[in-house]
Amino acid sequence: MSRQTLTCVLVAAVAFGAPSTLSPAKGARIEVTADALLAGVYEEIVRGHLEAALQDIEGLIRVRPNFRLAHLIKGDLLLARARPINTIGAAPNVPEANLEGLRAEAFARLRAYRERPPADRVPRYLLQLREDQRYAVVVDTHRSRLYLYQNDGGTPRFVADYYVSSGKNGALKVREGDEKTPIGVYHVTESLPRQKLSDFYGSGAFPINYPNEWDRIQGRNGHGIWLHGTPSNTYSRPPRSSNGCVVLANSDLDALARNVQVGVTPVIISEDVEWLSPEDWASERTSFGKQLEQWRADWESLDTERYLAHYSKSFSAPNQNLDSWSRHKRLVNGGKSWVKIKVSNLSMLRDPGKEGLVLVSFDQEYRSNNLSNTVKKRQYWLHEDGRWRIVYEGAV
Amino acid sequence: MNFMARPSTRLAVPLFALVISALPVSADDLQDIDRLLKQGQPAQALERVDQYLSQKPKDAKGRFIKGLILVEQNKAAEAIEVFAALSRDYPELPEPYNNLAVLYAAQGQYEKARQQLEMSIRTHPSYATAYENLGDVYTKLASQAYDKALQFDSSNSTAKNKLSLIRDLISSGPARGSSAASGASTGPTPAPPAARPAPAKSAGTKLAAGQEKSVSTKPAEKPARAQGGGEEVLQTVLAWAGAWSKQNVESYLAFYAQDFKTPKGEARAEWEAARRQRISSPKKIEVAVESPKVTLKDQNNAVVSFRQAYRSDNLNIRSSKTLVMVRNEGRWLIQQERAGG
Numbered sequence: 001m002s003r004q005t006l007t008c009v010l011v012a013a014v015a016f017g018a019p020s021t022l023s024p025a026k027g028a029r030i031e032v033t034a035d036a037l038l039a040g041v042y043e044e045i046v047r048g049h050l051e052a053a054l055q056d057i058e059g060l061i062r063v064r065p066n067f068r069l070a071h072l073i074k075g076d077l078l079l080a081r082a083r084p085i086n087t088i089g090a091a092p093n094v095p096e097a098n099l100e101g102l103r104a105e106a107f108a109r110l111r112a113y114r115e116r117p118p119a120d121r122v123p124r125y126l127l128q129l130r131e132d133q134r135y136a137v138v139v140d141t142h143r144s145r146l147y148l149y150q151n152d153g154g155t156p157r158f159v160a161d162y163y164v165s166s167g168k169n170g171a172l173k174v175r176e177g178d179e180k181t182p183i184g185v186y187h188v189t190e191s192l193p194r195q196k197l198s199d200f201y202g203s204g205a206f207p208i209n210y211p212n213e214w215d216r217i218q219g220r221n222g223h224g225i226w227l228h229g230t231p232s233n234t235y236s237r238p239p240r241s242s243n244g245c246v247v248l249a250n251s252d253l254d255a256l257a258r259n260v261q262v263g264v265t266p267v268i269i270s271e272d273v274e275w276l277s278p279e280d281w282a283s284e285r286t287s288f289g290k291q292l293e294q295w296r297a298d299w300e301s302l303d304t305e306r307y308l309a310h311y312s313k314s315f316s317a318p319n320q321n322l323d324s325w326s327r328h329k330r331l332v333n334g335g336k337s338w339v340k341i342k343v344s345n346l347s348m349l350r351d352p353g354k355e356g357l358v359l360v361s362f363d364q365e366y367r368s369n370n371l372s373n374t375v376k377k378r379q380y381w382l383h384e385d386g387r388w389r390i391v392y393e394g395a396v
Numbered sequence: 397m398n399f400m401a402r403p404s405t406r407l408a409v410p411l412f413a414l415v416i417s418a419l420p421v422s423a424d425d426l427q428d429i430d431r432l433l434k435q436g437q438p439a440q441a442l443e444r445v446d447q448y449l450s451q452k453p454k455d456a457k458g459r460f461i462k463g464l465i466l467v468e469q470n471k472a473a474e475a476i477e478v479f480a481a482l483s484r485d486y487p488e489l490p491e492p493y494n495n496l497a498v499l500y501a502a503q504g505q506y507e508k509a510r511q512q513l514e515m516s517i518r519t520h521p522s523y524a525t526a527y528e529n530l531g532d533v534y535t536k537l538a539s540q541a542y543d544k545a546l547q548f549d550s551s552n553s554t555a556k557n558k559l560s561l562i563r564d565l566i567s568s569g570p571a572r573g574s575s576a577a578s579g580a581s582t583g584p585t586p587a588p589p590a591a592r593p594a595p596a597k598s599a600g601t602k603l604a605a606g607q608e609k610s611v612s613t614k615p616a617e618k619p620a621r622a623q624g625g626g627e628e629v630l631q632t633v634l635a636w637a638g639a640w641s642k643q644n645v646e647s648y649l650a651f652y653a654q655d656f657k658t659p660k661g662e663a664r665a666e667w668e669a670a671r672r673q674r675i676s677s678p679k680k681i682e683v684a685v686e687s688p689k690v691t692l693k694d695q696n697n698a699v700v701s702f703r704q705a706y707r708s709d710n711l712n713i714r715s716s717k718t719l720v721m722v723r724n725e726g727r728w729l730i731q732q733e734r735a736g737g
Contacts, residue, residue: 068545075541082531082538091542098546236545 034064034235034249035163039113041073053077068236069109072102101238108144108239109163117147117158121275125185125268126156127285127348127358135259137227139164139246139269141171141181144239146227146248147273148259155278159259162252165237167244171271172353173210176222179243182210185349185359186267188227188260202229203250206260208267213392214357214380217316227267229253270352288348288358291381291388296341304333312382312389340367356383361396429461434735436660438468456486463495472499483515490520497529506536525714532712626690629698629721632728636719637683637704645672653722653729678708696723 037060044053054077060070072089079085088106089099117123123138129151136156138147146164149156166181167173173182186208194203205228211220222244229250230237237247246269248256259265276284298307308326315322333339342365351357360379366372376396381388425448432441445462452458459482466475476499483492493516500509510533516526542548632651639647649668658667675681688702697720704717720732 068547070545071541072545075538075545077538078534078541079538082534089542089545091539091546094542094546102545 033162033252034060034067034070035109035113037063038070038073038109042110042113045077050077050080064235066233066235069102069105070236072099073106101241102236104239105144105163105236112143112145112161112163115143117161117273118275119158120278122156122278122281123147123149123268123270124274124276124281124284125270125350125352126266127281127288127350128154128346129156129266130264130345130347130361132261132345133264133266133347134261135159135265137256137260137265137267138273139166139181139267140271140273141166141183141269142272146246146252146256148256150259160255162248162256165239165241165247167242168240170240171269173222173225173244174220178222181242181244181246181269182215182220182222182225183269183271183351183353184210184212184215185351186210186212186225186269188262188265188267191257191260191262192226194229197228199231201226202231202234203253204229204257206257206262206267212359213378213394214351214359217392227253227256266347266349268349268352273352284350285348288381288388292343292346292348292360295390296343299341300339302333302336302339304330307333310388310390311393312384312391314382315389315391315393317393335370337369341365342367351380357381357391358388426457426461429458429465433461433465433468438465441465442469454485456482456489460491463492467495467499472503475499483512488519490516490523490526493519494523494526494529497526497533501529501533501536506533506540509533510537528712626692626698629690629692629700629728630688632721633685633688633700633702633719636730637685640675640683641681643675643678643681645675648675651730653724653731656730657732659733678711680709682707697721698723698728 037056041053041056041060044050044056054074057070057074057077061067061074064070072091076085076088076090079090087103089103091099125138126136126149129136131151134151136149136151138149139145140147144164144166145161147161148159150159151157168179171181171183173180188206189209190207192201192205192207194201197205205226207224207226210225211222215221225244225246227246227248229248232250235249241247246267295307295310298310301307304326308329311322311325313322315325317325320328343362344365346360346362349359351359358381360381362377363374364377365374378392378394378396379390380392382391425444429441429444429448432438432444442462442465445458445465449455449458449462459478463475463478463482466472466478476496479492479496479499483489483496486492493512497509497512497516500506500512510530513526513530513533517523517530520526636648636651639651649671656664658664682705684705684707686703686705688700691699691701693699700719700721702717704713704715706713706715715735718732718734719730720734721728722731723729
């Protein structure tokens, strides 16, 4: 009876209607992670092998002695032998509030395991990675998951995923102290080693550039959003428990750290990752690439009005709005007999926010009859009134 | 979804039943030793049993009693040694494993206790006490796991529990067990407990509570051997157990005759005060009367023997008990209450 009950609960925990065909990408390096072990325990329970489940959970606890959730499930497996239990975390006489976090963690971890990223799907946001961006990080705050992608000749390939905690109050950070995790396209700005940090941050931290240019335009503020580890005595933590940071287990942070490039690796935080088929992804990438190419060609054409048509009414650049920008461009272009623009090292990253925004960065080589220069440029393109327009442009 | 709220079989976490009546004593020496132990003279009992064992060093019954004496003397480490050696020499005996488990559990070593109980059940798949204990050990282990999960510090409460276990088991259980089971058994193979449930299907199944039906809850199953006045006597015993279970002290004390012989010869008032305290302090008590046997001496005198299953929130003892009953003005009353058959 108790066996059945426990099984029902765990089945319920992951019954989100996820297609069972989802599986890790081919060729992905599958390490035996705590979540994989936990999923193994879950599968033993489903098959009714409670003894094996108990052995497995004890094995997991040996590897991760601070994994409080594993202790909780061990307690359930033992208690189920003495009496029927009807929930994950059946600890008697414990206030519900003390169990909620662990239960939420159990659900998040098991659900993520059942909903592994499909092998051939690509996160919509990774339209184009630069050659030197060897990896990209995509976070899903709703699933409490961080996905690591490798740049395989321009195509993102799934490498690994990790359980993460995010802001206590959810996502879409707006202001300082709201204890939310920002949604947007960021990159790692720094690597802070363990020695420079208090134990609270665990084995290290990677600050990201929140608020970015778009956040500032939107009036969002706050600072100090990091990817970081956990205190040394902690492995478990509820899905929503940080002040806005994205928190990984120390072992996971260490694994991630091997692939993070400061100033380079994109960190895209979404509430709910959108996955595209390779065809849809390629089509979005091509279509956006054309738009960008048109902007470049229109600039070269010295038809300033056609060029300026790519800019939104709400456009801004550092210390400039559309009017001042337009005046300046008209003036400059008037003095040119020819202009050549070369775009290289292009990256195109779609912002997961609902605005429909793409962050483009590239090296811009500008040559003309009387001036040449090379700058690293960032543009935010917004989809408005049926077409893409630039809402921000600036040198990095 | 299939979330089914089921009532739990037991909420309280009882402590562990020590098997006391496992090895019926045939030799006079051992009977004497056992009597000394029950009379609260463990030191003398130990001296006698050591003498006995110097003659028969391998004797299972002697060594088992020695283990019990050491438990009585709070010498857990030595008792563990005795029971451990006994289970090495007689691996087919379930009782030494069980008692080792009780001692380990008292020390908070629930994992070890679990192993011993599983051994005990492997040797005797129908061993009810071991199942009950195992259920309790699982509950304890679960509780330890939960403490780790929730980062509760359980070390203090565990330590307290351990001490009270030993004191309660030995000095003043509601009825101390007896090894003087009726009918001499010869070989080292012990008689199983009074009620033998059907063989277990798996080690995880909780058998003891479900399968040993106690008479107190099932009056329909009253044994037929009690005839005439015997029926009244039995009803009285069941009512007495009922008052005890309800922790209704006044009603409970009213079952004792004016000339009731207090167990240690103490004054009636002193005995009553002790009973009052003992019955009212637990959060709950369950007393079940199992396999009662009523012997009518004459119209006004009867002797009732039965297995008494006592369970409170911190104690769980199954033992033999004998009540000497007298009829006074049409009411059966308890004149003597003895541990043992």
